[in-house]
Amino acid sequence: MGSGLARIVSLWAAGLALGASVAVASAGQCPGNPDALGTSRTIVVDPREHIRIGTMDYAETLPLLDREVVLTFDDGPIPPYTGKVLDILAAECVKATYFIVGTMAKEYPALVRRAYDEGHTIGTHSMTHPFRFRALSVERANAQIDDGIAATAAALGDPDRLAPFFRFPGFGHTRPAHEHAASRGLMVWGADVPADDWHKLGPREVARRAVQRLEYKGKGILLLHDIHQRTVDALPLILKELKERGFRVVHVVPANAERAPSVTTAEAWLPHSRPKPAAPLIRVAALQDLDADILMKKSAEELCSLTPPHEAVHRAAGRGRARMAGIAHAELGHAKVGQVKARQAKVANVAPTTSMPDAHAAQ
Numbered sequence: 001m002g003s004g005l006a007r008i009v010s011l012w013a014a015g016l017a018l019g020a021s022v023a024v025a026s027a028g029q030c031p032g033n034p035d036a037l038g039t040s041r042t043i044v045v046d047p048r049e050h051i052r053i054g055t056m057d058y059a060e061t062l063p064l065l066d067r068e069v070v071l072t073f074d075d076g077p078i079p080p081y082t083g084k085v086l087d088i089l090a091a092e093c094v095k096a097t098y099f100i101v102g103t104m105a106k107e108y109p110a111l112v113r114r115a116y117d118e119g120h121t122i123g124t125h126s127m128t129h130p131f132r133f134r135a136l137s138v139e140r141a142n143a144q145i146d147d148g149i150a151a152t153a154a155a156l157g158d159p160d161r162l163a164p165f166f167r168f169p170g171f172g173h174t175r176p177a178h179e180h181a182a183s184r185g186l187m188v189w190g191a192d193v194p195a196d197d198w199h200k201l202g203p204r205e206v207a208r209r210a211v212q213r214l215e216y217k218g219k220g221i222l223l224l225h226d227i228h229q230r231t232v233d234a235l236p237l238i239l240k241e242l243k244e245r246g247f248r249v250v251h252v253v254p255a256n257a258e259r260a261p262s263v264t265t266a267e268a269w270l271p272h273s274r275p276k277p278a279a280p281l282i283r284v285a286a287l288q289d290l291d292a293d294i295l296m297k298k299s300a301e302e303l304c305s306l307t308p309p310h311e312a313v314h315r316a317a318g319r320g321r322a323r324m325a326g327i328a329h330a331e332l333g334h335a336k337v338g339q340v341k342a343r344q345a346k347v348a349n350v351a352p353t354t355s356m357p358d359a360h361a362a363q
């Protein structure tokens, strides 16, 4: 690499090929809230193909792209929290998946119907939510699963409205219970990211944990509970942060006679399997007499303010040299160059520049 060549000034969003498959929500599609987070796309899943998902317990998880989130709410419904959560989701035009407890559905069927009528997916979470599900006999465990389904279907008034999605209480699964769930065609949901909202935490801490863990994982199924005031209070904070950080909410629905499963690859269901670009694309905005050592000492702001005499695009020599959040964002089109921390950027060993008219051409 020639030492006289100037290097990096700004990062370029390189993940446009991935982004092209996403039907991005138009804020204008959310009545009364032009700044709504919205629901960016809907995934149709075949429960018989992928019977257990969620990296906290299972090998597979939903085929999400980076910075995609699926919101899930367990243990309800119960007033006033479920209604408040539904209000918050409606205000942001965000669709979620509910895992309903059978006894709660019996007690508050109107809330189950409301969640369904407002476009959310309704799954189940056992009949009485036994906290030691694993300790149940096979018969009792199976009855918990079956009765929860029956009670929730009854609340909905039509079993076809119920998604064949099931989440074990406390993730307390056993092999026989898994087998029973599979025999019923259920897709068992774990989760990827807990928010700890069942602990006695303040709403800010719940939101902080949710967002921080999503940032760490980059995407995933977020586990929440619509039975706590702290969750009601945390949810607007979470949604606001998700929007500001460029996360997108994905809605998941089951395949049926009218609705074919979304086309995915087997690899897309495995964690950490998203296709990575060979190396991050970096826009070289200036060819100046700067060497790598000098660039490493500059702040992101200083780098970005370099006025480009002309522009070029090039690929970093090794992906290990660009191991930072800013570049990860850039890969998916969320780069805010000003947020990039130059001290984290290993910009020393970038490849020689190759002039290209357009960053997209490098994809």
Ligand SMILES: [Zn+2]
Pocket: 074, 075, 125, 129, 168, 169, 170
């Ligand atoms: Zn639960």
